[in-house]
Amino acid sequence: MTRRERWRDQTIAEIKAIAHQQMTASGTASISLNAIARTMKMSGPALYRYFASRDDLVTALIVDAFKDLADAMQAVESTMATQSSAQKITALCLAYREWAVVHPVDFQLIYGNPIPGYVAPAEVTVPLARRPFDGLVRCFWEAYQSGELSIPPEYTSVPASILTHLATWQLETGHDLPDTLLCLLLSTWVRIHGMVMLELFDHLGRVVGESAAFYRYEINALLQRLGLTVQDTESTDTSTTA
Amino acid sequence: MTRRERWRDQTIAEIKAIAHQQMTASGTASISLNAIARTMKMSGPALYRYFASRDDLVTALIVDAFKDLADAMQAVESTMATQSSAQKITALCLAYREWAVVHPVDFQLIYGNPIPGYVAPAEVTVPLARRPFDGLVRCFWEAYQSGELSIPPEYTSVPASILTHLATWQLETGHDLPDTLLCLLLSTWVRIHGMVMLELFDHLGRVVGESAAFYRYEINALLQRLGLTVQDTESTDTSTTA
DNA sequence: TGTACATCAGTGAACGCGCGTTCACTGATGTAC
DNA sequence: TGTACATCAGTGAACGCGCGTTCACTGATGTAC
Numbered sequence: 001m002t003r004r005e006r007w008r009d010q011t012i013a014e015i016k017a018i019a020h021q022q023m024t025a026s027g028t029a030s031i032s033l034n035a036i037a038r039t040m041k042m043s044g045p046a047l048y049r050y051f052a053s054r055d056d057l058v059t060a061l062i063v064d065a066f067k068d069l070a071d072a073m074q075a076v077e078s079t080m081a082t083q084s085s086a087q088k089i090t091a092l093c094l095a096y097r098e099w100a101v102v103h104p105v106d107f108q109l110i111y112g113n114p115i116p117g118y119v120a121p122a123e124v125t126v127p128l129a130r131r132p133f134d135g136l137v138r139c140f141w142e143a144y145q146s147g148e149l150s151i152p153p154e155y156t157s158v159p160a161s162i163l164t165h166l167a168t169w170q171l172e173t174g175h176d177l178p179d180t181l182l183c184l185l186l187s188t189w190v191r192i193h194g195m196v197m198l199e200l201f202d203h204l205g206r207v208v209g210e211s212a213a214f215y216r217y218e219i220n221a222l223l224q225r226l227g228l229t230v231q232d233t234e235s236t237d238t239s240t241t242a
Numbered sequence: 243m244t245r246r247e248r249w250r251d252q253t254i255a256e257i258k259a260i261a262h263q264q265m266t267a268s269g270t271a272s273i274s275l276n277a278i279a280r281t282m283k284m285s286g287p288a289l290y291r292y293f294a295s296r297d298d299l300v301t302a303l304i305v306d307a308f309k310d311l312a313d314a315m316q317a318v319e320s321t322m323a324t325q326s327s328a329q330k331i332t333a334l335c336l337a338y339r340e341w342a343v344v345h346p347v348d349f350q351l352i353y354g355n356p357i358p359g360y361v362a363p364a365e366v367t368v369p370l371a372r373r374p375f376d377g378l379v380r381c382f383w384e385a386y387q388s389g390e391l392s393i394p395p396e397y398t399s400v401p402a403s404i405l406t407h408l409a410t411w412q413l414e415t416g417h418d419l420p421d422t423l424l425c426l427l428l429s430t431w432v433r434i435h436g437m438v439m440l441e442l443f444d445h446l447g448r449v450v451g452e453s454a455a456f457y458r459y460e461i462n463a464l465l466q467r468l469g470l471t472v473q474d475t476e477s478t479d480t481s482t483t484a
Numbered sequence: 485t486g487t488a489c490a491t492c493a494g495t496g497a498a499c500g501c502g503c504g505t506t507c508a509c510t511g512a513t514g515t516a517c
Numbered sequence: 518t519g520t521a522c523a524t525c526a527g528t529g530a531a532c533g534c535g536c537g538t539t540c541a542c543t544g545a546t547g548t549a550c
Contacts, residue, residue, distance in 0.1 A: 004492075004546060011493090027358035029271040034536060045538075046494045054537065111443060113355040116269035129445065154466035159459050165451025186449065187460060191429075194436025201353060203371065207428065209407025217401050218429055224396035225467070246513060246525075253526090276503060287505075288527045296504065 012050050014040065019061060023105040029115050031058060058118050063128060065106035070131035072099045077135040085143035086228035092136050093192050093219045097212075100196045107200060111193070130173060133189065140185050141177055143228060150227040151180050158183055188222060254292050256282065261303060265347045271357050273300060300360050305370060307348035312373035314341045319377040327385035328470035334378050335434050335461045339454075342438045349442060353435070372415060375431065382427050383419055385470060392469040393422050400425055430464060 018036045033054050034044040051057040076095040080088045100107040110129075114120075143149035158166070158179050166179050177185075195218060198204035199211040208214040223230060260278045275296050276286040293299040318337040322330045342349040352371075356362075385391035400408070400421050408421050419427075437460060440446035441453040450456040465472060 002547070008493090027271065027355060029269065029355075030358045032536065033538090042493095043495050044536090045496085045540090048538075049493060108355050111439070111445065113269060113271075113350050114443070116272045126448070129448075152467070154463040159455045161452050161455040162450050162459065166449070168451075169449050183456075183459070186446075186456070187433075187463070190436040190440060190446075190460065191433050192436075193440060194432040194434075197353070197439050198432060198435060201356070203353065204428075204432075206368070206371075207408070207411050208404050209410075210403050213401045213403040214425075214428070217404065217425070218432065221396040221429070225394070244514070250526090274503065275505090284526095285528050286503090287507090287529085290505075291526055 008050075015047060015050055015057070016061060016064065019057060020105060023109070028105060028109050028112065031061070031115070033057065055118055058115060059121060059124065061106075062109055062120060063124060065103070065110050066125075066128040066131065068103070068106065069096075069099050069110070070128075070134075073132050073135050077139070084228075084230075085139055085146065085148050086223055086230045088139045089136065089143065089188075089228065090219055090223060090230050092139060093188070093222075094216070096132075096192050097196050097199075097215055100200060104200050107196070111197070133185075136185060136188070137175060137177070140181055143226075144178070144181050148228055149181075151178075151184060152225055155180055155184055155187070184226065191218065191222060250292075257289060257292055257299070258303060258306065261299060262347060265351070270347060270351050270354065273303070273357070275299065297360055300357060301363060301366065303348075304351055304362060305366060307345070307352050308367075308370040308373065310345070310348065311338075311341050311352070312370075312376075315374050315377050319381070326470075326472075327381055327388065327390050328465055328472045330381045331378065331385065331430075331470065332461055332465060332472050334381060335430070335464075336458070338374075338434050339438050339441075339457055342442060346442050349438070353439070375427075378427060378430070379417060379419070382423055385468075386420070386423050390470055391423075393420075393426060394467055397422055397426055397429070426468065433460060433464060 015036055018039055019031050021039075022035060023031060031054065033047045033051070037044045037047050047057075051060065073092055073095050076091050077088065080091050083091075109115075140149065144151075162183070163179055166182055170176060170182070175182075192215075195204065195211070195215050199215070204211045204214065220230070257278055260281055261273050263281075264277060265273060273296065275289045275293070279286045279289050289299075293302065315334055315337050318333050319330065322333050325333075351357075382391065386393075404425070405421055408424055412418055412424070417424075434457075437446060437453070437457050441457070446453045446456065462472070
């Protein structure tokens with residue numbers, strides 16, 4: 001790797017970093033090559049040495065975001081290797097929010113409003129979008145097989161119209177979970193995602209104050225319902241009400 | 243009301259309608275007075291007779307959206323007046339999604355990424371944001387009082403840090419529900435909101451195919467867990483799995 | 485180790501476009517007598 | 518019913534700004550002999 005190549009990588013990193021600053025300041029829709037160049041004290045066209053177009057930069061940022069989220073989730077999973085399934089699942093759910101809170105802009109980039117005029121290349125984006133949840137799939141399956149996780153009665157029957165789609169999805173992704181378990185997983189995702197979305201856009205905190213506390217509370221309730229209990233966590237600062 | 247005033251109201255309505263088209267075409271961030279004027283075959287500055295600035299128009303659109311959602315929810319509630327609490331709650335949850343699916347842009351405007359450079363006037367926006375859920379609050383309270391709704395064990399204790407905030411919120415809004423019930427309500431909101439968000443941005447359909455079916459399924463499970471059962475709905479096209 | 489050439493990074497000017505907003509103005513619609 | 522005046526709707530030019538992108542170019546960094 002030559003001096004020039006090292007410099008090149010460094011410049012790309014700097015461009016992305018400034019893009020992040022810019023998005024943090026004025027939203028995902030406002031990524032602008034010219035503005036980035038200006039804060040780098042370079043001319044606008046210079047950036048075309050690094051990205052063929054603005055949309056290419058956006059795609060790169062999206063790819064990075066998905067990878068970063070997936071890495072964060074996987075890192076948590078591996079540090080928890082020796083723990084119980086319940087603790088792993090809790091940790092993974094917390095990691096999802098944690099990442100979103102630390103990287104709100106990336107979260108918006110991935111899961112929020114699409115950027116006007118930009119269309120993500122599906123062949124790049126779709127497979128990446130799955131990676132963050134591989135760990136959760138593994139943990140659910142593990143907990144199910146060991147008998148720790150029991151599927152609650154309200155989830156034992158799955159609508160026929162969903163079943164067929166779930167089947168094709170399982171084929172495509174190479175998974176083979178019971179459909180009810182997969183539904184539970186989706187339900188879990190929906191719940192943590194809903195909280196994160198409401199928290200990020202400041203709708204949740206208005207009511208509960210500390211969104212993080214509510215988040216832990218909700219995950220606790222969720223796992224408890226699946227027969228998975230977690231003790232000795234910081235989330236046990238609960239007090240009973242009348 | 244003079245001829246001129248009628249015309250004026252009509253023009254305002256047209257401006258908003260075109261703003262919607264524009265947002266549908268290229269995102270909430272792309273509302274532009276000049277572009278609206280162009281498709282109305284008027285000059286740009288003409289619109290300043292109707293809105294003092296672009297941000298004023300955005301605010302008006304947000305206000306309309308909140309009101310429209312609230313009206314839709316309330317309309318459903320009143321048609322269901324004679325039905326059971328369970329059916330009312332189901333209907334309200336379905337109405338939330340329905341409105342979002344029919345008005346995706348308004349939903350993004352309210353609950354999605356903020357528009358770059360625009361700051362919503364909190365004194366207008368915050369009280370409005372509560373209205374859509376008044377009906378749900380009423381129904382939960384009704385079901386709780388009548389004993390139909392029973393709070394599941396995983397929700398019987400609420401973290402202390404949340405409790406205090408819930409209390410001040412109840413004071414501000416003039417509600418007086420048990421905290422556990424309020425938490426259940428929030429949990430419900432989080433779940434339907436999560437599904438809608440994932441559906442709107444095309445993350446849910448990729449897995450379950452028909453998001454609507456999954457939505458009904460999830461609401462069913464949710465209500466069942468609260469002891470509320472709904473029979474004879476179209477959502478009972480379920481088939482059991484092994 | 486030095487020289488000749490190819491590759492790459494970055495510049496500055498230019499194109500065409502759109503934006504929000506202000507301003508002085510023309511004409512039409514309403515109102516008061 | 519007609520006239521005089523005030524109010525309002527809309528225009529066109531202008532300001533200053535920023536955008537993505539192309540193009541011909543200068544200089545520096547690497548490579549091959």
